[in-house]
Amino acid sequence: MSGNAQSEQFEADFTPGSGSVGIVTPQDLLCAQPPNRLKLSCGKELGPITVRYETVGTLSPKKDNAILVIHALTGDAHVAGRHAPEDRKTGWWDIIVGPGKPLDTDRYFIICSNCLGGCMGTTGPASTNPSTGKPYALEFPVVTVEDMVAVQRMVVDHLGIDRLLAVIGGSLAGMQALAWPILYPQRVANAIVVAAAARLSPQAIAWNAIGRNAILSDPNWRNGDYYGQALPATGLAIARMIGHITYLSEVKMRQKFGRELRNGDAFKYDFISEFEVESYLDYQASRFVERFDANSYLYLTKAMDYFDLAAQYGSVRDAVARAAARFLVFSFTTDWLFPSWQSREMVNAMISTGRQVTYANLPTDHGHDAFLLDFPELHRIIRGFLSEAYRREVKA
């Protein structure tokens, strides 16, 4: 994706910052405490809710330089920097968040919180149900994208921020970034929606459903009550493998794996993993089941399936008409999980209702995953969009 003449030219204009935000300390917010529990889309109430979040950069005295970064399906609040000096890995979007980077922490105050229903510090099905003293498991209510956004708004309230300079997210987080200015038009000035959709396609619902089926049919799942026992790791592994293929493009899989065999060039005539692509899936799945809760996978994929601006507001057009934010929308040419036609659908609705919108369908071989990678064109446009927003909203 990098290295062609055009991107080199842009890089000369916008030298990517190499700085790190350094050591970041996660914080927990306790909110939605009874009797002020959160009223969920399903009609139930939930609370108290703990929200794990991290911030980097400095909130301006006027509190007008805050950007909410939202993580995708299996992410967490740890968006940039390290928790400890010895950490080998940085936060999940360190490539774009830091001093001099597109989400420039010398200028912006960055907030990222783990989503409701997740398993990385925010209340979810693995959390203790205060009314039983045991993990919620399936007693946890089914939550929606709108519920996730409502909890993020509590973090923003807690930080005393009236209006976000921007929200940004890709995939499931792109749905949330899209929902934000529709739910809270006065609370966000700009929304960057990456590789997302106003509603999930039936094919994507099907992949989610098969992943859930694999978890639900794992004997260790035990109707969700597996905490403290053997985990439904095989079901979750299958779900993750399916996910990984949908995140990659067919052409990238050819480039990355081809038909290479892991051990030499002779077939083993057995059912062990032989092709490189099989080893890749095995490895990704085994890493994932160590860090992610299977029940959270059920809840978060269900929230994706349910998200549907058209069903909720009458039409995508009626939905985006509620927003006052300026939009920046990205799709990727080889993304087949959230195909470009879905971004065009929302962009056309935005245009027809007079919203301010910039749209880029970026050429890449990387498929859906492109938004997490070193992607100079993507980063350059985000940088420029935010700089203009900053000039307009903060410097003015």
Added chain:
Amino acid sequence: MSGNAQSEQFEADFTPGSGSVGIVTPQDLLCAQPPNRLKLSCGKELGPITVRYETVGTLSPKKDNAILVIHALTGDAHVAGRHAPEDRKTGWWDIIVGPGKPLDTDRYFIICSNCLGGCMGTTGPASTNPSTGKPYALEFPVVTVEDMVAVQRMVVDHLGIDRLLAVIGGSLAGMQALAWPILYPQRVANAIVVAAAARLSPQAIAWNAIGRNAILSDPNWRNGDYYGQALPATGLAIARMIGHITYLSEVKMRQKFGRELRNGDAFKYDFISEFEVESYLDYQASRFVERFDANSYLYLTKAMDYFDLAAQYGSVRDAVARAAARFLVFSFTTDWLFPSWQSREMVNAMISTGRQVTYANLPTDHGHDAFLLDFPELHRIIRGFLSEAYRREVKA
């Protein structure tokens, strides 16, 4: 797919026959009997082998009107007609095989056999291992596309046919139809290769691998020794669901299911199947596990993964250069399991080695499954190609 002016015009020229071949009786051939066991690609020998096959139409006195129809992954020898008058369903390709139909049984003698490793009458992992008196299970050797073709050749030999007028197949069967004239150049005059490839793509390998993983990790699978006990139905169901999505195009899923809910328009906020597409997958999977053996699924998908003309012969070009047959190759614009570029790869290799080849990349919304459906353009071209072959090879 039907109903436009162009296809109506062609239908006027080539009225599809509505005739049925009537009642068909399956036959079993016992072959590869010791000491003449079949030498397999893996180096092992297998025998005796029972082959379930059916024939329709009449073999000409010169035995020059025979067409071998090959079934895809989960098919069987029952290609056309009914086994009994009360059968509700006809054979799997009845739409194209019968009196007056493109594979006109008034003219051609049609042969279809269940493939080696299958579970529909031909020897496979569920068959009794004569050396133990128990099902082979994983003692069954891993077989290849080439081994399947070798067993089909035994049927052709048994019927006294020196040279097939044509072989035809789609998907895994298209691989076999492609392998036939390369393995036995003098034994087949024409090969019709539908929605297939000279080698499976890494993405398609990955889908197969995940399906196998689901089966292998089903506790009921018991290292393959589940016969007479509870079946690994949940693993096989997951595999089948994955398969079904790959057989459909994204656009067809939109047309077919949209985001419709099964029961009314209100979300249930539960993990039951709610969307129509989920019900479809549940239904397809539950039907499939009743009729198909999970071990056969392992063996047949492995054969798909292994098929690689380039690896076996040096290049696709070197492979097809061995063939003397005329080729008819089809791909479908929305087939993402066997994308058109794979067909173009083989067609270009055929052209560059001077093979006779006709290629059609047919527009359709139906994805990979198109070859099994009512597809007038496909059927018209097959009819024309076979009529010419008949004039050239039989009438001459």
